Amino acid sequence: MKKIIISLLLLSAISTFALNMPSKDELNHVGNLIYKNETGLRKEYLVHWNKGEEFPSLGIGHFIWYPENFKNGRFDESFPGLIELYKEKGIAVPKILTTRYSPWTSLEEFNAAKAKGNMNEAIDFLENTKDIQIEYIYKRLDSSLEKITAISKNPEHVKKQFYRVANSKNGLYPLIDYVNFKGEGVKETERYNNEGWGLLQILELMQGEGTGPEALAEFSEKATFVLHRRIDNSPKERGEERWKENWTNRCATYKNQ
Incomplete structure (x- = not known):
C-alpha cells in the first residue's frame, strides 16, 4: 500500500511539473551538439540541400524551408518560424532569408547560387546567431508535451x-x-x-x-x-x-x- 501511495504522489507531481528554463550555458551546449549532428560542425552546411529532398534545410537544426512551387508538404516547415523569432527580437535578417518561400526551387538552382557565393551572408548570419536558433528549438520542445498528450x-x-x-x-x-x-x-x-x-x-x-x-x-x-x-x-x-x-x-x- 505504501508503494502505491508513493507512486500516486509521484504521478501527481509529474502531472503538474513544468520544464524549468535551462541556463544559457546548458542551451548553448545542446545547441552545439545539434550543430554537430546536423552539419558535422561544418559552417558551409548551415545552408544545405540534401540530395533526394525537395527543399533546402538551414541553420544548426537544418530547419526546413519549402519552395513556393512545392505542394507535398509532408514534414513540418520550421524555418519561417525561426525568422519570425528573429523579427520579434529586433534582429536584422539578411535579405535573402526574408522571403516567405525558399528563393531556390531546385537542387540545381541552389547549388549554382551557392557556388557563386550568393549565400555567404546568410551562412555567416546563421553561424553568428546559433543562440537564437537553440532558443527556438527549445521553445518547440516546451510546447510539445501538450500537443502529444492531446492526441x-x-x-x-x-x-x-x-x-x-x-x-x-x-x-x-x-x-x-x-x-x-x-x-x-x-x-x-x-x-x-x-x-x-x-x-x-x-x-x-x-x-x-x-x-x-x-x-x-x-x-x-x-x-x-x-x-x-x-x-x-x-x-x-x-x-x-x-x-x-x-x-x-x-x-x-x-x-x-
Whole structure:
C-alpha cells in the first residue's frame, strides 16, 4: 500500500511539473551538439540541400524551408518560424532569408547560387546567431508535451515517460534534439503505413520507471527502433536506407552525453 501511495504522489507531481528554463550555458551546449549532428560542425552546411529532398534545410537544426512551387508538404516547415523569432527580437535578417518561400526551387538552382557565393551572408548570419536558433528549438520542445498528450491514447503514460527523460542528468539534449530532428509525431502526414516516427511514438513505447542512465538508454533504444521502422516503411524511391547508419549513431548519443 505504501508503494502505491508513493507512486500516486509521484504521478501527481509529474502531472503538474513544468520544464524549468535551462541556463544559457546548458542551451548553448545542446545547441552545439545539434550543430554537430546536423552539419558535422561544418559552417558551409548551415545552408544545405540534401540530395533526394525537395527543399533546402538551414541553420544548426537544418530547419526546413519549402519552395513556393512545392505542394507535398509532408514534414513540418520550421524555418519561417525561426525568422519570425528573429523579427520579434529586433534582429536584422539578411535579405535573402526574408522571403516567405525558399528563393531556390531546385537542387540545381541552389547549388549554382551557392557556388557563386550568393549565400555567404546568410551562412555567416546563421553561424553568428546559433543562440537564437537553440532558443527556438527549445521553445518547440516546451510546447510539445501538450500537443502529444492531446492526441495520445495514454497521455499520463506519455507524460510520465517524458519527465523520466527530462528529469535525468543530460536528459534535455535527447528531447530537444529529437523533436527538432523528427518532430512531435502528431501530424497525420508524418506517417508511413500509418506509423509515425516522432517523440510521441518513442514515449508510447517506453515502459521503464526510473530516471537517469536507465531512462536515457531506453529513450535511445526506442528512438532507434522507431527510425528503423520508418526506413522499413518508407517508399523505396526515397532511398531512406542511406540514412540508417547516421540515424543509428545519432540515437546512440542520447545515452552517452
